[in-house]
Each structure stands twice: as C-alpha cells, then as structure tokens.
Amino acid sequence: MKIANRVKRIEGVLAPVVTPFRKDYAPDAERFVRHCRWLLKNGCAGLAVFGTNSEANSLSVSEKRSLLQKLIEGGVPAASLMPGTGHCALSDSIEMTKAAVDLGCAGVLMLPPFYYKGVSDEGLYRNFAEVIERVGDERLQLYLYHIPPVSQVGISLELIERLLAKYPGIVAGVKDSSGDWKNTKAMLDAFAKRGFDIFAGSEVFLLDNMRNGGKGCITATGNVNPAAIDQVYKNWRSAEADQLQAGITATRAIVQKQPMIPALKATIAHFGNDPQWKTCRPPLVELTSAQEKELITDLKATRFAMPGLAA
Amino acid sequence: MKIANRVKRIEGVLAPVVTPFRKDYAPDAERFVRHCRWLLKNGCAGLAVFGTNSEANSLSVSEKRSLLQKLIEGGVPAASLMPGTGHCALSDSIEMTKAAVDLGCAGVLMLPPFYYKGVSDEGLYRNFAEVIERVGDERLQLYLYHIPPVSQVGISLELIERLLAKYPGIVAGVKDSSGDWKNTKAMLDAFAKRGFDIFAGSEVFLLDNMRNGGKGCITATGNVNPAAIDQVYKNWRSAEADQLQAGITATRAIVQKQPMIPALKATIAHFGNDPQWKTCRPPLVELTSAQEKELITDLKATRFAMPGLAA
Numbered sequence: 001m002k003i004a005n006r007v008k009r010i011e012g013v014l015a016p017v018v019t020p021f022r023k024d025y026a027p028d029a030e031r032f033v034r035h036c037r038w039l040l041k042n043g044c045a046g047l048a049v050f051g052t053n054s055e056a057n058s059l060s061v062s063e064k065r066s067l068l069q070k071l072i073e074g075g076v077p078a079a080s081l082m083p084g085t086g087h088c089a090l091s092d093s094i095e096m097t098k099a100a101v102d103l104g105c106a107g108v109l110m111l112p113p114f115y116y117k118g119v120s121d122e123g124l125y126r127n128f129a130e131v132i133e134r135v136g137d138e139r140l141q142l143y144l145y146h147i148p149p150v151s152q153v154g155i156s157l158e159l160i161e162r163l164l165a166k167y168p169g170i171v172a173g174v175k176d177s178s179g180d181w182k183n184t185k186a187m188l189d190a191f192a193k194r195g196f197d198i199f200a201g202s203e204v205f206l207l208d209n210m211r212n213g214g215k216g217c218i219t220a221t222g223n224v225n226p227a228a229i230d231q232v233y234k235n236w237r238s239a240e241a242d243q244l245q246a247g248i249t250a251t252r253a254i255v256q257k258q259p260m261i262p263a264l265k266a267t268i269a270h271f272g273n274d275p276q277w278k279t280c281r282p283p284l285v286e287l288t289s290a291q292e293k294e295l296i297t298d299l300k301a302t303r304f305a306m307p308g309l310a311a
Numbered sequence: 312m313k314i315a316n317r318v319k320r321i322e323g324v325l326a327p328v329v330t331p332f333r334k335d336y337a338p339d340a341e342r343f344v345r346h347c348r349w350l351l352k353n354g355c356a357g358l359a360v361f362g363t364n365s366e367a368n369s370l371s372v373s374e375k376r377s378l379l380q381k382l383i384e385g386g387v388p389a390a391s392l393m394p395g396t397g398h399c400a401l402s403d404s405i406e407m408t409k410a411a412v413d414l415g416c417a418g419v420l421m422l423p424p425f426y427y428k429g430v431s432d433e434g435l436y437r438n439f440a441e442v443i444e445r446v447g448d449e450r451l452q453l454y455l456y457h458i459p460p461v462s463q464v465g466i467s468l469e470l471i472e473r474l475l476a477k478y479p480g481i482v483a484g485v486k487d488s489s490g491d492w493k494n495t496k497a498m499l500d501a502f503a504k505r506g507f508d509i510f511a512g513s514e515v516f517l518l519d520n521m522r523n524g525g526k527g528c529i530t531a532t533g534n535v536n537p538a539a540i541d542q543v544y545k546n547w548r549s550a551e552a553d554q555l556q557a558g559i560t561a562t563r564a565i566v567q568k569q570p571m572i573p574a575l576k577a578t579i580a581h582f583g584n585d586p587q588w589k590t591c592r593p594p595l596v597e598l599t600s601a602q603e604k605e606l607i608t609d610l611k612a613t614r615f616a617m618p619g620l621a622a
Contacts, residue, residue: 025401025441057426060372060402088399090336090593091371113594115368115425117461123594130336130593150428152463153594281401282441283424283434283464 006139007079007106009172009197011215013206013230014082015039015222016051018264019059019067021279027063031277033074035223035268038309040080043230044222047076048109050084052150052177053220053261058281061092065099078104082218086111086145090127094134097142107141107172109218114151121159128159132167140170147177147201154178157190164196175218177201181208188212203229204252207245210236220260221252224267224306254298262287263295270296271306317450318390318417320483320508322526324517324541325393326355326533327362329575330370330378332590338374342588344385346534346579349620351391354541355533358387359420361395363461363488364531364572369592372403376410389415393529397422397456401438405445408453418452418483420529425462432470439470443478451481458488458512465489468501475507486529488512492519499523514540515563518556521547531571532563535578535617565609573598574606581607582617 017039020031036047049071050056050064059067064083072078085096085108093110100108110131112124132140144163148154155174163171173196176184184205187198192213200209200217206229209217216233225248232244255263262280266287269277278286287295328350331342347358360382361367361375370378375394383389396407396419404421411419421442423435443451455474459465466485474482484507487495495516498509503524511520511528517540520528527544536559543555566574573591577598580588589597598606 052426057399058401058424060400060406063400063402088368089371089374090369091374095371113369115363115461116594117463119594120596123596126593126596150426152428282437283427283430285431285434285437 006141007104009141010046010080010082010106011197012045012233013043013216013222013226014046014048014199014218015044015226016048016053016218016220018223018261018268019054019056020277021281022276023279025279025281027059027067029067029070031274032067033071033076036071036076037074039223039226040076041308043226045216046080046082046106048082048084048175048218051109051218052147053223053264054084055261055281055284056084058284061087061096064096068099068103072103079106081105082107082109082143084109084111084145086113088113088115090130093127093131097131097140098135101135101137101140107143109143109145109175111145111147111151112153112155114153117152119153121156121162124153124155124159125162128163129166132170138170141172142170143172143197143199144174145177146174149177149179157186160187160191160196164191164194168195171196173197173199173215175199175201181205184209184214185212188214202252203232203248206232206248207236207241220264221255223264224255225251225304251302251304254302255295257298258287258291258295266292266295267299268306268309272309317452318415320452321357321391321393321417322508323356323544324354324527324533324537325357325359325510325529326350326537327359327364327529327531329534329572329579330365330367331588332592333587334590336590336592338370338378340378340381342585343378344382344387347382347387348385350534350537351387352619354537356527357391357393357417359393359395359486359529362420362529363458364534364575365395366572366592366595367395369595372398372407375407379410379414383414390417392416393418393420393454395420395422395456397424399424399426401441404438404442408442408451409446412446412448412451418454420454420456420486422456422458422462423464423466425464428463430464432467432473435464435466435470436473439474440477443481449481452483453481454483454508454510455485456488457485460488460490468497471498471502471507475502475505479506482507484508484510484526486510486512492516495520495525496523499525513563514543514559517543517559518547518552531575532566534575535566536562536615562613562615565613566606568609569598569602569606577603577606578610579617579620583620
C-alpha cells in the first residue's frame with residue numbers, strides 16, 4: 001500500500017451528476033463540466049459523478065475515465081469528487097477505482113457486482129477486498145453503494161462489519177438508496193460512531209439522517225435543487241429544519257412523479273434553455289411531451305428556480 | 312453496411328462455456344481453449360462463450376476480446392462461435408459485437424442492458440438498433456438473449472417483432488432462458504417460420520423445442536454432458552427420443568441441485584483431474600466441500616462420464 005495522504009472526507013449534499021449526451025449519444029464533456037461547476041456553486045459539497053442517475057452503467061470505463069479527466073482539467077476540484085467505480089466485472093471496478101484514486105478524488109462510491117443474483121456475502125466481500133488490495137493505495141476512501149431496488153444485490157450490515165474491520169479508514173461509508181429508513185437507521189446505529197459516514201440516498205431522509213449521526217445525502221434531485229437541500233443540511237439543528245425539510249420533500253415529489261433521470265434532464269434543459277440536455281442514452285428514453293409539460297408546470301407552481309443555469 | 316457474406320447459422324447444442332481462472336482470478340486462456348476443443352469434439356455444434364455461465368459479466372471487454380482472439384489462434388473455428396456481446400453500456404456492446412464480427416464469429420448472443428430496471432421496449436429497441444447500425448456489417452447475426460431470472464430485463468415478443476421487421480437476416484434468433492415453456496412456445500409460434508432461430512435455454516426443453524420448430528439449445532450443462540444432449544438433438548424424431556430426453560433431464564437435475572456455475576467447474580475439475588478449474592471470480596464462490604462431494608457422488612451413481620477430458 002502507498003502511504004496515506006487522504007483527501008478530507010466530503011460531508012453535506014452530493015449530486016449524482018446527470019451525464020449530458022450529444023445527438024449521437026456520445027458523452028458531452030463540455031456540458032458536463034459546466035453543470036458540475038454550477039452544482040458546486042449552488043449548494044453541492046461534492047459530486048457523485050457516475051452514479052445511477054448519471055446513466056453511469058450505460059457508459060464504458062474508458063468513457064468515464066475520459067470524462068473524469070476532463071472535469072479536473074475543467075477546474076472541478078478532485079477533492080469534491082466521489083465517482084462511481086463499481087461494475088459487474090471485477091477488472092473494471094479495479095481499473096476505474098485506481099483511476100479515481102490516481103486523480104486525487106476524495107472518494108469512490110462502489111456498487112456491488114450486480115449481474116449475478118443471490119450471491120453470498122462471502123463473494124461480495126471477496127469482490128470489495130480484491131478491489132482494495134489491487135488498487136493498493138491508502139488514499140482510497142471507499143463508500144459502499146446500497147441500492148437494492150435497482151442493483152438487486154445489496155450491502156448487508158454483516159458485510160459492512162467485515163469490511164470495516166479489515167479496512168478501517170479505507171472503507172469510509174455508505175450511500176443507502178434502499179428507500180427504507182429502518183435500514184438507514186440500523187446502519188447509523190451500528191456504524192456512525194466508528195468513522196463510517198452514512199449518506200441518505202434521498203433528501204427525503206436528510207433531516208432524519210442528520211439527527212441520527214449521518215453526514216448528508218447523495219440525491220438525484222441534488223442535480224436541480226441543490227441550494228434548498230443544502231439549507232436543510234446546514235440548518236438541521238435550527239427551529240426551521242422541519243419546515244425546510246418539508247419544502248425539499250415536496251419538490252422531490254414533483255420530480256419523482258416522472259421517470260427520474262429523464263425528468264432531471266428535462267428540468268435542466270428547460271431552466272437552462274438548452275434542449276440537447278434532454279437526450280438519454282438507450283435503454284433510457286426522454287420524457288414524453290405530456291410528462292415534460294406536467295413536470296415543468298408543477299415546478300413553476302412552486303418557487304422552484306435554477307439561478308445562473310442558463311448560459 | 313458492408314456486403315453480407317454470412318457464416319452458416321449454427322444449429323444443435325451450444326455450451327455457454329465456463330471460463331477458467333488462475334489463482335489470481337486472471338482468465339486462463341490455455342485451459343479455456345482446451346475445454347472449447349473438447350466440447351466441439353464431444354457433441355457441441357457451437358460455443359456460446361461469454362454467456363451467463365461463463366461469468367462473462369465478471370469480465371471486462373478487453374479480457375473477453377483477448378480470450379476470443381486466443382480461441383481462434385488456438386484452432387477453435389470462428390464459425391463455431393456465438394460469443395455474448397451484450398453489456399449494460401451501449402458503447403461496450405458495440406465494441407464487443409464489432410470485435411466478434413471482425414473475427415468472423417457465426418453469431419453473437421446479446422443481453423439487453425440490464426442495470427436500469429423497468430425500461431421500455433422503445434429504449435431496448437434503440438439499444439439493439441444502435442448496436443446494429445454502429446457495427447454496420449451485414450455479416451452480423453444477432454441472437455437476442457432472454458434471461459429475466461438473472462438480467463431482470465427481458466425481451467418481449469413485441470420487441471422481437473419490431474427488430475425482425477427492421478433487420479431481417481441480421482436479427483437471427485433468440486436464446487430463451489426464461490425457464491417458462493409457454494414463453495418459448497409463443498416465440499416458436501410467432502417466429503420459427505420466419506428465419507428466426509429459437510434455442511431453448513436448458514436441455515430440459517430441447518425435445519419440446521425441436522418438435523415445435525426450434526433449432527437446438529444453449530445450455531449450462533452442455534459444458535459437462537454435451538454428447539448425451541447432442542443425442543437428443545440428433546435423434547429427436549426417433550422412437551427413443553423421450554427416453555434420451557429423460558436421461559439428460561435427470562443429469563441436469565443432479566447438477567442443478569448445486570449452484571450451477573461452481574458445480575460445472577467442480578465437475579470439470581473432478582473428471583478432468585484439474586483442481587484449478589474450481590476457481591470462480593468474485594462475486595461467485597466455489598462449492599463447499601459438502602456440495603462438491605454430493606455432486607460428484609450423485610454423478611458417479613449414473614453412467615456420467617467426460618471421456619478424454621483429463622490431460
């Protein structure tokens with residue numbers, strides 16, 4: 001292992017940044033850099049690029065490495081980055097994680113291998129341990145990504161316990177996108193005081209997470225509503241906290257009425273006056289015009305805004 | 312599109328060839344070539360390398376391209392190969408499919424993108440159409456891979472209809488691993504007479520498939536029992552067909568009592584006297600010694616044999 005010189009851990013609101021595509025479905029680095037910079041200026045403490053909402057699993061490792069390089073060249077600080085680096089293939093996870101650490105990223109957010117179903121904790125342990133050993137760099141800060149509604153393969157408390165015991169410091173936390181507060185609470189109770197940072201997978205649970213020792217949230221709608229979500233994070237101890245939470249929960253509900261990823265893209269396209277943002281890579285498709293109209297109408301009926309987004 | 316000069320379509324028994332690994336989890340090209348050659352000598356008409364049972368989704372595109380190259384250098388005819396080329400990432404599916412066509416493979420067996428769940432047929436259509444257009448080579452013979460129990464994303468009859476109408480000849484068939492005979496029968500009824508070749512995903516359905524216009528099977532246990540399965544294929548019109556079918560169904564049941572992939576590997580390790588074959592790449596794990604003992608004992612209680620396997 002290389003000697004540790006770890007970047008400060010990110011706390012607060014992170015967006016799993018949506019990935020813009022050109023008409024030919026090629027990733028659009030320029031729009032990507034621009035959106036990342038906007039997010040960091042508008043409430044995001046960090047950027048969980050290459051998450052589920054980034055269509056990361058529709059991108060190859062080389063496409064993601066290229067985008068990551070361009071973000072850093074474009075002035076996005078590596079210390080703000082927590083790229084997704086977990087793939088079905090062990091070799092892909094190793095390559096992507098190594099690339100992220102070499103670029104100085106603050107952390108990586110790692111899916112379990114998700115093709116084979118019903119796999120054992122022993123097999124998942126071997127997967128994560130093998131990545132850590134092969135990357136062989138104590139700068140690595142690994143956040144486990146628990147999202148069983150999509151990946152169908154989850155991260156159990158027993159698996160966290162075993163990885164944390166073997167790799168303290170390197171195993172840095174978790175994003176819980178189970179949508180099940182009981183599970184997040186169980187993670188908080190077991191691990192929050194042991195140097196293991198728990199992020200809610202939706203801002204709906206942000207206030208509860210903060211009140212129980214969590215460190216923030218990594219949330220889809222962080223792409224469009226980061227300032228308001230950050231207000232809950234910053235003011236969770238205040239008298240207004242519940243009211244602030246109700247506001248971001250309401251906005252979430254509007255976006256969540258539509259398919260999430262194309263809805264985020266349609267929102268950015270509309271408020272940024274940039275229709276190309278709507279493109280999704282197959283197998284995802286853009287919103288229908290009826291869905292889009294409902295989304296924008298609903299958002300406009302609130303005080304929703306994305307100041308400074310339009311070029 | 313390049314002018315078509317298509318390889319003859321494969322019919323009969325195909326094995327989704329298990330992938331051997333070294334102790335460090337690197338793919339073992341030498342053992343892979345050896346097993347492929349054994350399969351072709353012992354009843355397999357073709358090799359569906361990089362299938363589910365190949366742990367293909369635990370391999371990177373570059374690892375698979377390298378193995379494919381080495382198979383051909385090792386004397387395995389490209390005309391016998393139907394590699395799996397479907398990935399979550401559109402760009403990976405394009406790269407792998409192009410590589411297979413360039414090497415002269417008889418076909419490719421393509422999973423739908425399987426990370427995002429609940430995707431529309433429109434999105435899946437765009438995925439397959441985009442691969443076909445980008446590969447841009449009429450030598451391509453694309454077999455759709457329907458395996459909802461694992462991929463969670465399936466191939467509907469409507470999707471087949473639409474792809475077949477747009478790309479006749481290129482869209483060549485399907486492997487149905489739904490485990491649901493009603494679904495296979497519906498595919499046979501709708502498409503078997505339209506130049507669309509239907510393979511059962513298990514030898515359990517081989518005789519039924521042949522009697523209804525199918526072209527064979529692509530089956531896990533083809534890795535260890537190809538000769539007997541091929542006897543059903545070759546003799547499906549004979550008076551002994553049902554008896555032969557009962558024999559291969561019984562062998563399948565023995566193997567299927569254990570986790571399939573490590574069971575296949577343990578069988579090859581035992582009958583080939585080559586313990587290194589047992590290694591699985593994470594997240595899969597080898598059989599326990601109790602499972603292994605039960606498997607081998609059960610197999611030996613029948614006339615099961617793998618002649619010529621041991622070096």
